[in-house]
Amino acid sequence: MPSKKKSQEILEAIEEKQSETVANKNQTTIKLVIFTILNSYYAFRGESIKEILPAAKINRVPGVPNFILGIINVRGDIESVININNFLGLAERGTGTEKNIIIAEGEGVRSGILVGSVEDVMDFPENSIQPPLSSLNDKIKQFVIGETDYKEQSVTVLNVREIFKNILAN
Amino acid sequence: MDALIDKVIHTDESIKSGSIEVLTFQIDTMRFAVDLEEIYELIELDQANQRECQTTRFEEEFMFGNITVNYIAPKVLLRKSAVSSGVLIDQACEICQVSIDRIRPLPGLVKLFNPTRIWGTTLIDQEIFFLIDLQ
Numbered sequence: 001m002p003s004k005k006k007s008q009e010i011l012e013a014i015e016e017k018q019s020e021t022v023a024n025k026n027q028t029t030i031k032l033v034i035f036t037i038l039n040s041y042y043a044f045r046g047e048s049i050k051e052i053l054p055a056a057k058i059n060r061v062p063g064v065p066n067f068i069l070g071i072i073n074v075r076g077d078i079e080s081v082i083n084i085n086n087f088l089g090l091a092e093r094g095t096g097t098e099k100n101i102i103i104a105e106g107e108g109v110r111s112g113i114l115v116g117s118v119e120d121v122m123d124f125p126e127n128s129i130q131p132p133l134s135s136l137n138d139k140i141k142q143f144v145i146g147e148t149d150y151k152e153q154s155v156t157v158l159n160v161r162e163i164f165k166n167i168l169a170n
Numbered sequence: 171m172d173a174l175i176d177k178v179i180h181t182d183e184s185i186k187s188g189s190i191e192v193l194t195f196q197i198d199t200m201r202f203a204v205d206l207e208e209i210y211e212l213i214e215l216d217q218a219n220q221r222e223c224q225t226t227r228f229e230e231e232f233m234f235g236n237i238t239v240n241y242i243a244p245k246v247l248l249r250k251s252a253v254s255s256g257v258l259i260d261q262a263c264e265i266c267q268v269s270i271d272r273i274r275p276l277p278g279l280v281k282l283f284n285p286t287r288i289w290g291t292t293l294i295d296q297e298i299f300f301l302i303d304l305q
Contacts (some may be wrong), residue, residue: 059298060200061276062234064283071277071291073298078291080277111279167279 029123032157033102034150036116038090041155044104045145048160051103052118067167069114072101079103081112087163089140106161107168113160124148129157142166189269192292193247194299196261197228198239201299203292206265208304210248218246218256225256232287232302251305268292273301 004012031046051074058070058081069081081101085091099117103110129146136144143166145157192203193212218225225246229239239260246256273292275281287303 060198061280061300062200062229062232062237062288064280068280068283071280071298073293073296076272076274076293078274078277078298080279082279109279111277168282 028126030126030129031121031123032148032155033118034120034122034155035100035102035118037085037088038116041119041150041153042088042115043148043150043155043157044102044160045157046121048104048106049102050105050110052121053101053103053112055098055101055114058114072112074103079110079112081114082167084113084158084163087140087143087166088158089137104160104164107164109164109168111164120150132156188271189267191265192268192299192301193265194263194294195245195259196263197259198237201294201297202259203268203294203299203301204247204304205301208250210250210253212262213246213248213256215244215246215258218248221254223248223254223256225258227258228260231257247304249304257304266294268294268301 032043033046033049033052034041034043036042053072053074056072056074058072060070061068061080067083067086069083071078071080079101097116098114100115101112102115102118103112129148131146132141132144133147143158143162145159148155148157191206193206193209194201194203196202213221215225223246227239229237241258241260243261244258245260245262247259248254248256273290275290276288288300289303290301292299292301
């Protein structure tokens with residue numbers, strides 16, 4: 001049997017690649033904003049994130065709970081900044097080296113969230129998000145959508161709307 | 171009641187003129203501003219004691235929680251609404267004009283926790299000041 005022509009092989013390879021691309025396009029992806037808190041990776045879904053800012057001077061507000069770190073000036077407008085460490089069962093205080101504030105919106109609440117540093121904003125296939133680890137305690141689990149991988153490390157995907165809902169409920 | 175009427179008239183005038191005049195001061199690292207129309211007089215602590223004014227510390231009246239404030243340059247603000255009642259403030263700085271356009275409400279999340287009598291914020295020389303209600 002004569003072997004396939006080289007040109008035909010090339011065309012078949014191209015066709016195969018194109019069909020893979022179509023399949024990938026049909027695969028639902030979600031945009032994740034990946035950031036660090038105390039040397040671990042976390043992420044928020046991109047649709048809840050309005051802006052990523054460099055950490056700025058946070059002005060304390062008297063008479064509010066400890067998780068509200070204060071307020072910042074964003075081009076003449078005022079935004080609150082919260083510390084999500086205590087929602088995640090982490091040490092209440094950060095390392096003092098936090099580099100970014102993520103402005104998030106959900107459940108009618110808009111606030112800045114102080115994080116270590118924003119590492120990346122990228123699309124992940126939705127099916128790459130695995131359910132949260134069963135070992136997570138219930139208090140934290142309510143804020144976790146799932147886990148995925150980034151740079152061969154685990155990323156905990158957080159639900160910022162649930163965090164805001166929890167604040168509103170309390 | 172007269173004081174309240176004064177205040178309402180003043181507020182209307184302020185809105186028309188587009189600005190309010192405030193006294194700025196600092197408590198710990200936080201900066202505050204109060205509408206001059208709410209102030210009867212700014213006096214030294216000794217004077218307040220001599221006049222037997224009822225004086226409360228700012229952080230107690232404005233419920234800072236468990237923050238302890240070490241006053242550097244204390245003074246007493248006497249309220250127009252009750253001239254024998256004052257609030258101890260620190261580092262009174264300057265009197266300045268604040269344009270209404272530069273006043274911003276507190277962010278929604280902060281408002282939820284209703285910080286006592288802080289009704290807004292303003293920027294003066296790029297620093298955030300809390301606008302407080304003395305009444």
